[in-house]
Amino acid sequence: MSTLLTIDDLKRQARRRVPKMFFDYADSGSWTEATYRANEEDFAKIKLRQRVLVDMTNRSLESTMIGEKVSMPIALAPTGLTGMQHADGEILAAQAAEEFGVPFTLSTMSICSIEDVAAATKKPFWFQLYVMRDRDFVASLIDRAKDAGCSALVLTLDLQILGQRHKDLRNGLSTPPKFTPKHVWQVATRPRWLVGMMGTRRRTFRNIACHAKGVTDLSSLAVWTAEQFDPRLSWKDVAWIKERWGGKLILKGILDPDDARMAAEAGADAIVVSNHGGRQLDGAPSSISVLPRVVEAVGDRVEVHFDGGIRSGQDVLKALCLGAKGTFIGRPFLYGLGAGGKDGVKLTLDILRKELDTTLALCGKRDITEVGKSLLYD
Numbered sequence: 264m265s266t267l268l269t270i271d272d273l274k275r276q277a278r279r280r281v282p283k284m285f286f287d288y289a290d291s292g293s294w295t296e297a298t299y300r301a302n303e304e305d306f307a308k309i310k311l312r313q314r315v316l317v318d319m320t321n322r323s324l325e326s327t328m329i330g331e332k333v334s335m336p337i338a339l340a341p342t343g344l345t346g347m348q349h350a351d352g353e354i355l356a357a358q359a360a361e362e363f364g365v366p367f368t369l370s371t372m373s374i375c376s377i378e379d380v381a382a383a384t385k386k387p388f389w390f391q392l393y394v395m396r397d398r399d400f401v402a403s404l405i406d407r408a409k410d411a412g413c414s415a416l417v418l419t420l421d422l423q424i425l426g427q428r429h430k431d432l433r434n435g436l437s438t439p440p441k442f443t444p445k446h447v448w449q450v451a452t453r454p455r456w457l458v459g460m461m462g463t464r465r466r467t468f469r470n471i472a473c474h475a476k477g478v479t480d481l482s483s484l485a486v487w488t489a490e491q492f493d494p495r496l497s498w499k500d501v502a503w504i505k506e507r508w509g510g511k512l513i514l515k516g517i518l519d520p521d522d523a524r525m526a527a528e529a530g531a532d533a534i535v536v537s538n539h540g541g542r543q544l545d546g547a548p549s550s551i552s553v554l555p556r557v558v559e560a561v562g563d564r565v566e567v568h569f570d571g572g573i574r575s576g577q578d579v580l581k582a583l584c585l586g587a588k589g590t591f592i593g594r595p596f597l598y599g600l601g602a603g604g605k606d607g608v609k610l611t612l613d614i615l616r617k618e619l620d621t622t623l624a625l626c627g628k629r630d631i632t633e634v635g636k637s638l639l640y641d
């Protein structure tokens with residue numbers, strides 16, 4: 264792992280170790296992938312101000328997100344099928360985040376269940392909720408997250424219907440999974456991955472299987488999942504969920520200042536400026552390009568978090584300078600996981616930490632909580 268120095272190195276290693284259909288599932292956006300690309304490209308357009316001859320000793324990356332202390336303001340974003348990038352992926356990523364002192368967010372569409380992750384970690388993690396048509400199931404998920412001691416509910420708003428991802432369709436990544444010779448070949452040529460998978464029982468959506476009504480096997484699970492994302496989700500549902508949950512609520516998937524204002528009115532503790540990593544509305548602007556407008560719209564009425572396209576500590580710093588209180592990373596930690604399991608996720612976080620720390624210093628700052636627009640060129 265000593266030659267893996269950047270998130271891009273981890274991505275290359277993950278490509279070698281993870282079967283193509285699952286690697287592509289992470290490395291894809293919807294339709295033309297224009298928004299997916301813009302998320303990364305727009306970061307490069309923002310330039311940092313180099314400062315010299317300021318005291319750069321005793322630097323600190325410590326901050327808070329929704330009032331929780333974090334060793335640096337970078338959380339692991341909720342990602343579906345994480346346990347397919349590496350056996351027991353959600354457990355390993357949660358443990359890595361815990362050791363690093365940053366939040367881990369478990370997706371509704373995870374392979375390891377809420378209970379699996381709770382049993383394998385000591386500190387509370389965050390749970391991401393997708394609202395399904397079956398509201399009894401949604402209520403039971405909320406209750407399970409509470410019972411597991413989750414300290415925040417991250418409610419995703421931008422997936423009422425699914426944006427089409429061509430790679431997934433071409434790869435035949437479907438539910439129920441097809442076992443064509445192509446798929447068998449992909450798996451057989453990734454022996455490390457295969458050995459890991461053979462050593463775990465966790466190979467299906469364990470938050471759902473045997474919890475949702477009528478879901479008893481893989482094929483009933485497939486039918487259920489395809490039908491369940493609720494296109495009628497509304498602000499009324501947000502109020503119901505907030506009430507039922509009763510704890511810290513983060514609303515994820517907001518790009519528009521008007522929606523951001525409504526989220527603040529709805530009483531969210533934080534919002535995540537996000538376009539789902541370019542996986543939903545292709546043609547939407549990059550997250551970083553709209554961040555300043557959203558920050559301006561909500562002022563200090565709600566904490567603003569950010570995700571989409573972060574591939575370095577420099578990117579993290581740019582998002583913070585533009586007003587984000589915290590950031591989330593999706594693909595960077597998935598690449599780390601695919602490349603090297605728990606150590607790979609720790610390496611992801613370590614790479615970002617070092618980059619963030621050095622960049623902070625070279626911009627003439629010592630405390631991450633004191634950065635702002637003055638560190639950027641207009």
Ligand SMILES: Cc1cc2nc3c(=O)[nH]c(=O)nc-3n(C[C@H](O)[C@H](O)[C@H](O)COP(=O)(O)O)c2cc1C
Pocket residue numbers: 288289290302340341342343370371372391419515537538539540541542570571572573591592593594595597
């Ligand atoms: C493979 C993959 C699966 C994802 N699954 C979910 C999910 O289950 N729930 C959710 O709210 N967001 C999901 N997202 C979006 C991420 O939470 C996050 O918004 C996005 O990855 C940020 O962009 P980045 O990957 O460029 O860091 C997923 C993203 C990826 C790449």
